[in-house]
Amino acid sequence: MKTTILDLPEEELVEPGNRACAGCALGIAYRVGLKALGRNTLLVVPPSCLTVLQGLFPIAATKLPSLNVTFASTAAAATGLLAALKATGRTDVNVAAWAGDGGTSDIGLQALSAACERGDNFLFICYDNEGYMNTGVQRSGTTPQWAITANTPLKGKMQPNKNVPAIMAAHGIDYVAATSAAYPLDLYDKIKKALTYGGVKYIHIHIPCPPGWGFEPRYAVKVGKLAVETGLYELYEIEKSQLRHTGASLKLMEKRRLLPVENYLRAQSRFKTISDAEMEKIQDQITRKWEGYFKSSEEAQGGE
Amino acid sequence: MQIIETGNTAAALGVKLARAQVIAAYPITPQTPLTEKLSEFIESGEMKAEYIPVESEHSALAICIAAASAGARSFTATSSNGLLYMHEQIQWAAGARLPLVMCVANRGVGAPWNIWNDHQDSISQRDTGWIQIYANDHQQIIDSVLKAFCLAEEVMIPVMVCYDGYILSHTHMPFDVPDSETADAFLPPYQPPYALDPADPANLNTVTMPECRPDVRGDIAPGYMEIRHLLQHDLIEAIPALMRVEERFRAVFGRGGNPYIEPYRCDDADYIAVSLGSLSYQLHGVVDALRAEGVRAGVLSVHLYRPFPDKIIVEALDGCSGVIVFEKALSYGYQGPLCSDIKSALYRHAQGRPFVTNYILGLGGREITTQDLYEALKASCSPDGGAGEETRWIGLKLHTRGMQT
Numbered sequence: 001m002k003t004t005i006l007d008l009p010e011e012e013l014v015e016p017g018n019r020a021c022a023g024c025a026l027g028i029a030y031r032v033g034l035k036a037l038g039r040n041t042l043l044v045v046p047p048s049c050l051t052v053l054q055g056l057f058p059i060a061a062t063k064l065p066s067l068n069v070t071f072a073s074t075a076a077a078a079t080g081l082l083a084a085l086k087a088t089g090r091t092d093v094n095v096a097a098w099a100g101d102g103g104t105s106d107i108g109l110q111a112l113s114a115a116c117e118r119g120d121n122f123l124f125i126c127y128d129n130e131g132y133m134n135t136g137v138q139r140s141g142t143t144p145q146w147a148i149t150a151n152t153p154l155k156g157k158m159q160p161n162k163n164v165p166a167i168m169a170a171h172g173i174d175y176v177a178a179t180s181a182a183y184p185l186d187l188y189d190k191i192k193k194a195l196t197y198g199g200v201k202y203i204h205i206h207i208p209c210p211p212g213w214g215f216e217p218r219y220a221v222k223v224g225k226l227a228v229e230t231g232l233y234e235l236y237e238i239e240k241s242q243l244r245h246t247g248a249s250l251k252l253m254e255k256r257r258l259l260p261v262e263n264y265l266r267a268q269s270r271f272k273t274i275s276d277a278e279m280e281k282i283q284d285q286i287t288r289k290w291e292g293y294f295k296s297s298e299e300a301q302g303g304e
Numbered sequence: 305m306q307i308i309e310t311g312n313t314a315a316a317l318g319v320k321l322a323r324a325q326v327i328a329a330y331p332i333t334p335q336t337p338l339t340e341k342l343s344e345f346i347e348s349g350e351m352k353a354e355y356i357p358v359e360s361e362h363s364a365l366a367i368c369i370a371a372a373s374a375g376a377r378s379f380t381a382t383s384s385n386g387l388l389y390m391h392e393q394i395q396w397a398a399g400a401r402l403p404l405v406m407c408v409a410n411r412g413v414g415a416p417w418n419i420w421n422d423h424q425d426s427i428s429q430r431d432t433g434w435i436q437i438y439a440n441d442h443q444q445i446i447d448s449v450l451k452a453f454c455l456a457e458e459v460m461i462p463v464m465v466c467y468d469g470y471i472l473s474h475t476h477m478p479f480d481v482p483d484s485e486t487a488d489a490f491l492p493p494y495q496p497p498y499a500l501d502p503a504d505p506a507n508l509n510t511v512t513m514p515e516c517r518p519d520v521r522g523d524i525a526p527g528y529m530e531i532r533h534l535l536q537h538d539l540i541e542a543i544p545a546l547m548r549v550e551e552r553f554r555a556v557f558g559r560g561g562n563p564y565i566e567p568y569r570c571d572d573a574d575y576i577a578v579s580l581g582s583l584s585y586q587l588h589g590v591v592d593a594l595r596a597e598g599v600r601a602g603v604l605s606v607h608l609y610r611p612f613p614d615k616i617i618v619e620a621l622d623g624c625s626g627v628i629v630f631e632k633a634l635s636y637g638y639q640g641p642l643c644s645d646i647k648s649a650l651y652r653h654a655q656g657r658p659f660v661t662n663y664i665l666g667l668g669g670r671e672i673t674t675q676d677l678y679e680a681l682k683a684s685c686s687p688d689g690g691a692g693e694e695t696r697w698i699g700l701k702l703h704t705r706g707m708q709t
Contacts, residue, residue, distance in 0.1 A: 039502055040502045041502060042374065042500050042502065044370070051510070051511055052511070054507060054510060055507070055510065055511075056510065056511050056512070056513055056517065057510045057511065057512040057513070057517070057525060058517060058518075058519040058525035059517070059519060059520060060506075060507035060510060062505075062507055063505055064502065064505050065500040065501060065502060065504075065505040065506055065507070065508075066505075066506075066507040066508070067370060067373050067374075067500060067508050067509065068507070068508060068509035068510055068511075069366060069369065069370065069396075069509070070362075070366065070392050070393060070396055072362055072366075072392075073362060073363060073366030073369075073393065075363075076328075076358060076362070076363035076364075076366035076367050076370070077366045077367070077369065077370035078370070079328075079356055079363075079367055079370070080326065080328070080356075080366060080367035080368065080369065080370025080371040080373075080374070080378075081370045081371070081373070081374045081500065083325075083326040083328075083354035083356055083367060083370075083371050083376065084325070084326055084354075084370065084371035084372070084373075084374035084375055084376035084378075084499075085374060086354055087325035087326055087353065087354050087371070087376045088325070088374070088375055088376055088499075093502060110359060110360065110363075111359065111360070111362075111363045111366065113359070114358060114359035114360075114363065117359075118356070118357070
């Protein structure tokens, strides 16, 4: 079932006026995400922009209990909370980790992989702003190729990004999803669905970052939507190994019309050094990828 | 019940009697038999606890930190590089004021790789804010584990119980295992002062500024420095707290006495050898031999290394003319850390100061012969025993290739 804005719980679990940057898309994702998780939840947060959003002692923006942990230990800490809940007979409480892309795809990957292998029952959310934004915009494993960052300052990042949802899906966990802060209801429904599964569930959220990506704060949702409408970033879920597109990406499958990737790339100053030839290459990759999707969708329909 | 078992089994039995609720561990020699034994207790149903086989020591302590934050009595164990890999989490656990207990089966650290005993691993964690207790035999291992939980939960500071790898971890010795009713009488179930709970939400370990800040009601909350000062204050207060734990232990189990130090023939001693762990007992025989020759020597074994019971140690050394510190660890570039600590304690608290000299020995499991100990101690048991190099090495073989200096 698809949630509409009218069905969202009214109770806010994040206080307004928190310390996120102006236009931060994490603010949208966190606000809606906590509504989906509900009050009966323990959060785990490693160092990241979310640590800042949550506030400085003794003031906290989050109304849920939240444990700040060391950078590499997010998933292990989630396991520790679960173990304590089990040992003290409180098995109805959800455990959810919120880590950034560095805390997930780089320093946090080992502990996360181990938790998947053990089948520990928690939701791991990676909010992906495509870099170490909290430390001043350095490259991470999910920073896209050609993005200018503070430590790829002149030519941009030379390497393509890691596909973290695919890495997670390779663990054989029951639920992996990719969503975007620009589509909060898609995010809400995915968290709700994830909570119906056991073991580690993984949700990847695309988080446009005004200061890190170089666009005006008012355009965070617009940039997020462009990423999806150009076919560069996809909304999908892998449920028991079955991949399907959702929301705006599913609509792209039906409409079969992608916006030019240039619209997305040129909206951000981090891609200012990308050449037309490189942009064409990216466009070509996206076009070929989606033609593959269209073809397999036709085959699937033909086979029915 | 009196049994003959290994030091690792003594530790495991202590953890079982303490009814630890969450255990996370990663294999490393010579700790492994301890955590294997715990997983066996849990799998067989003898012990009720969550056992998490983690992918690293960093995660082992992460699990204990989170589990304790959610109100469970938690335990881990490691050695050597495993302990070093935890270093960030060790600091975190102390700063977060969590009553964890960790056993360290002491082992040398790399490089080069070495699996045998010395104290470099736990000594290098000296300044992390943990309480450190060193056990000399199997009875002290099992007893220290029980006391460690009791102390940790009273002062809300994590405790490391250290014992010599192989020398204690893998040797069989007789020791008494209390029955579980008696252990329960000593150590009741953990009542956390706060546990993460949706019904009473709090954000733990949030970013804390250098200066104090008001909360939403305008009440001034401590800054980082006040919080850290409190840890220091409470560590010092853990010294008398440990005596209270010891007195309760003695009332319940009928053994114990001095939880800080274990003096042997120190009362009238002119020269006192000081050490940590099982080496202290090896020194007993050396002191007996010297006494037979008319040298008034004694041994002071230090059980509580952090917080450092400086006044108690100085009192025990009072009246002697020489202190000879035997150490299986080194502050590279200076001297043995215990030697520095003792000199510092004497500077502050003693009137007429004895000389202090330092022997480094047994690194990476190098054989420590009683003959070597005898010769070293005998050479130092004279009024000019402190002359010459302050830090000397025992058992070095410098004629080996590339070592001629």
